[in-house]
Amino acid sequence: MLTELELERYSRQIKLFGEDVQRKLKRCRVLIAGVGGLGTVVAMNLAALGIGKLVLVDHDVVKRSNLNRQLLYSEDDIGKPKALVAARRLKELNPFIETIPVPTRIEEYNVSDLVKDVDIVIDALDNWRTRFVLNEACVRKNVPLIHGGVNGFYGQVLVVVPGRGPCLRCVYPSNPPEPSEVPVTSFVTSLVALIQVVECFKILTGVGKPTIGKMIFVNALEPSIEFVEVRKSPACPTCSRT
Amino acid sequence: MVRIVKVKISVYTYLREKLGWREKVVEIPGKDQATLEEVLKQVPELYELVVVDGRIAEGYIVFVDGIHAQFVGGLNAVVKDGSEIAVFPPGGGG
Numbered sequence: 001m002l003t004e005l006e007l008e009r010y011s012r013q014i015k016l017f018g019e020d021v022q023r024k025l026k027r028c029r030v031l032i033a034g035v036g037g038l039g040t041v042v043a044m045n046l047a048a049l050g051i052g053k054l055v056l057v058d059h060d061v062v063k064r065s066n067l068n069r070q071l072l073y074s075e076d077d078i079g080k081p082k083a084l085v086a087a088r089r090l091k092e093l094n095p096f097i098e099t100i101p102v103p104t105r106i107e108e109y110n111v112s113d114l115v116k117d118v119d120i121v122i123d124a125l126d127n128w129r130t131r132f133v134l135n136e137a138c139v140r141k142n143v144p145l146i147h148g149g150v151n152g153f154y155g156q157v158l159v160v161v162p163g164r165g166p167c168l169r170c171v172y173p174s175n176p177p178e179p180s181e182v183p184v185t186s187f188v189t190s191l192v193a194l195i196q197v198v199e200c201f202k203i204l205t206g207v208g209k210p211t212i213g214k215m216i217f218v219n220a221l222e223p224s225i226e227f228v229e230v231r232k233s234p235a236c237p238t239c240s241r242t
Numbered sequence: 243m244v245r246i247v248k249v250k251i252s253v254y255t256y257l258r259e260k261l262g263w264r265e266k267v268v269e270i271p272g273k274d275q276a277t278l279e280e281v282l283k284q285v286p287e288l289y290e291l292v293v294v295d296g297r298i299a300e301g302y303i304v305f306v307d308g309i310h311a312q313f314v315g316g317l318n319a320v321v322k323d324g325s326e327i328a329v330f331p332p333g334g335g336g
Contacts (some may be wrong), residue, residue, distance in 0.1 A: 010268055034336050036336050037336055038333070038336045039336070117272050123336075125335050125336050126334070126335055126336035127334065127336075128332070128334055145269075147336060148292035148336065149332065149334050149335060150333050150335045150336065151255065151256070151331070151333035151334065152255075152256060153256075154254075154255035154256060154333055155333050156330075156333050158254075170309075170310065170313075171303065171310060172303065172310075172332060173310050173312040173313060174300065174312065176300065176301065176332035176334060177300055177301055178301075178333075178334065179334035179335050182333075182334060182335030183334050213308075215330075217254045217255065217330070218328075219254075219255065219258075220299075221259075226254070226255070226306075228252070228305065228328045228330070229305075229307075229328075230305070230306040230308055233309055233310060233313040234313075235313045235314075236313070
C-alpha cells in the first residue's frame, strides 16, 4: 500500500512503470555489501527509487580519503561507522523507506544469516576474499547477486542469478590479487554503481531483461559500455551443481 | 579445402591503453584447431604480458568462447576457427 505522500513522491516514475511496480519495490529488501564508493551511490539511488528495506553492511569507519567518491559522507562523519551514518542519511533522503545498518564484516560464519531474507544482494565490496564468500552464499541460498568492481577509469558489472547463468567463480576461478588503494574517482564508481542499480531494478520488478551471461565493462575514457559473453562453467566449484 | 584457424582477440580496460589496440584477428593456417598458447603467441606483446612462467598470469583473465581458460585446459585450451578470446584484468576496487 502506498500512502498519498508516497504517491506524490514517486509520481514521475510511476508514470514510467506504474503503481504496481512501485508497490513491488516497497515490498523489496536489498542487501548492500559495502557502503563505500559503489555502495553509497547504489544506496542513494535505491532509496530514491523507494526500495522498502535497505540492509547496509560495512564494518569500516569513514576516512577523509573516502570523501572524493563516497557521496553519502561529509567531513563531520570522519571516524564514524559507515553503516550507521549511511542508514541515517538515507532515511533523511527518503523517510518512507527502512534502513538497517549492520556494522560488521561479512565472514563465512555470518553470511548465510545476512543473505537469507533478502531479495537481492549488491556486491559493492573492495576485496575479492569477501566477494567470494558472498558469491558462495548467494548461490547456495539462490539469491541474485550483482557484482561491481572498479580500477582507475574502468569497471565491471556481473549479474549472477543462480541457476540461470554464471557466478562470480565462473569468471574468477582463482582469487585475483587483492587490490590495495586502487586509484579511483567518483565518476567511475558512480557509472558502475548506476549499472548495478539498473540491473537490480530489472530483477526486482521484471521490467526489462537482466543482463545475465555477460560481463559488462565500463570504460569512462572512451567512453563505452561493452558486453563480453560469460558462460556458466560446468567445472565451476561453486555453481556447477545448481 | 583450405585449413585455417581464424580467431578474434579482444582486450578490455587498461589493456587497451597499454597495448594500443582493442581487438586483433589472428590466423593460423594449415590447422583445424590450435591451442590458446599458439594463438596468444601470434601477438607477442600480449603473450609477454599475459603468460608468465608458462601459465596465465594471476593478474589477467582469459576467456575462450565465454569460458575461463583455467576451466578448459589453461594455455592448452582448444581454440577453433571462429573462436573468440577475451582478455581483461580484474577490477577489484569498490
